[in-house]
Amino acid sequence: MHKISxxxxxxxxxxxxxxxxxxxxxDDISKKEVSLTAPANNSALSSxxxxxxxxTVEGADKYQLQIAIPSFDSPQQIxxxxxxxxxxxxxxxxxxxxxxxxxxxNSAYETAYFKRSFEILNNDDFQNNTVxxxxxxxxxxxxxxxxKLSWDAIIGxxxxxxxxxxxxxxxxxxxxxxxxxxxxxxxxxxxxWKVRASNGTAQTLYTSRSILVDTKAPNTPILSTPTxxxxxxxxxxDFQWNRTPISGSIERxxxxxxxxxxxTNLNFKDRGTSPYNKTLTAGTYYWFVKSxxxxxxxxxxxxxxxxxxx
Numbered sequence: 001m002h003k004i005s006x007x008x009x010x011x012x013x014x015x016x017x018x019x020x021x022x023x024x025x026x027d028d029i030s031k032k033e034v035s036l037t038a039p040a041n042n043s044a045l046s047s048x049x050x051x052x053x054x055x056t057v058e059g060a061d062k063y064q065l066q067i068a069i070p071s072f073d074s075p076q077q078i079x080x081x082x083x084x085x086x087x088x089x090x091x092x093x094x095x096x097x098x099x100x101x102x103x104x105x106n107s108a109y110e111t112a113y114f115k116r117s118f119e120i121l122n123n124d125d126f127q128n129n130t131v132x133x134x135x136x137x138x139x140x141x142x143x144x145x146x147x148k149l150s151w152d153a154i155i156g157x158x159x160x161x162x163x164x165x166x167x168x169x170x171x172x173x174x175x176x177x178x179x180x181x182x183x184x185x186x187x188x189x190x191x192x193w194k195v196r197a198s199n200g201t202a203q204t205l206y207t208s209r210s211i212l213v214d215t216k217a218p219n220t221p222i223l224s225t226p227t228x229x230x231x232x233x234x235x236x237x238d239f240q241w242n243r244t245p246i247s248g249s250i251e252r253x254x255x256x257x258x259x260x261x262x263x264t265n266l267n268f269k270d271r272g273t274s275p276y277n278k279t280l281t282a283g284t285y286y287w288f289v290k291s292x293x294x295x296x297x298x299x300x301x302x303x304x305x306x307x308x309x310x
Contacts, residue, residue, distance in 0.1 A: 029111055032111050035054060037055065038051065038053045041118075045120050046122050047124075048123045049130050049204075050118075054088075061106040063102050063105070065083075066081045066101050067093070067098055067100045070098065127203060130207060132207070136209070139211075139212075160197050161195065163194050189212070193208065214295035221253060226307040227307070231307065236277060236279050237277065237280055238276070239287065251293045253290070254290050258287070261306070287307075289301075
């Protein structure tokens with residue numbers, strides 16, 4: 001029999017203790033119930049677009065949603081098995097009988113499944129379908145002007161109407177397409193894009209998302225104090241600079257401080273606004289500021305100033 005060293009034994013005990021500690025910090029949701037909202041049990045529907053909804057469970061991180069044809073007791077097919085972070089999910093389904101079930105999960109626990117049955121009789125209520133938008137994500141802030149606008153297909157749809165509106169609700173693009181995507185190049189600014197489906201006689205409501213396109217880099221910061229090649233005995237340094245903001249996404253400044261002119265030995269860097277205070281020890285320092293925005297643009301580096309603390 002192999003002997004286990006005392007150190008290795010302690011390591012295993014510690015690892016087990018840490019694992020148990022992590023589990024104890026997670027809410028035990030195993031006895032909780034998921035309250036299903038819609039569709040109602042044994043409901044008969046006249047639309048192929050089904051929105052499944054349920055009440056949130058405190059302590060749950062996600063929900064596992066499954067759909068079976070015609071039931072989980074005698075399934076012909078499990079047509080959906082997905083994890084959802086929200087408490088609703090929309091899915092296109094063909095005419096037929098279905099059963100859906102859901103459970104709440106977190107990193108350590110899961111509830112039991114709760115299920116309901118329903119049947120799709122026809123697609124007469126085509127207008128009640130919901131177009132599910134795919135890309136880009138809602139409220140995207142980006143520096144990429146060319147975007148692939150895409151959405152899920154609606155059963156029975158013959159075409160889709162796409163509209164793009166600026167922040168003043170002015171229509172800048174309208175396109176009818178049998179496809180489920182459209183490549184569009186945005187100008188600078190904030191836009192809403194929306195899509196609805198048509199079957200030739202009826203139309204769904206529009207589904208919309210927002211996007212902010214910002215392709216311009218922030219202006220280069222201009223350093224002011226401590227002035228270049230200055231000397232001080234004060235170890236509490238107020239770094240100050242100026243920058244003219246550009247309209248678009250939110251802009252932020254980052255300060256970089258080094259201890260030699262080659263700018264390889266970084267003393268510290270931090271996001272901050274002017275004036276920015278830092279207490280340093282005696283020595284010579286080199287500093288500059290760069291600016292970034294939420295869209296991913298960045299300014300050129302400011303001039304590099306140096307100063308000495310005696």
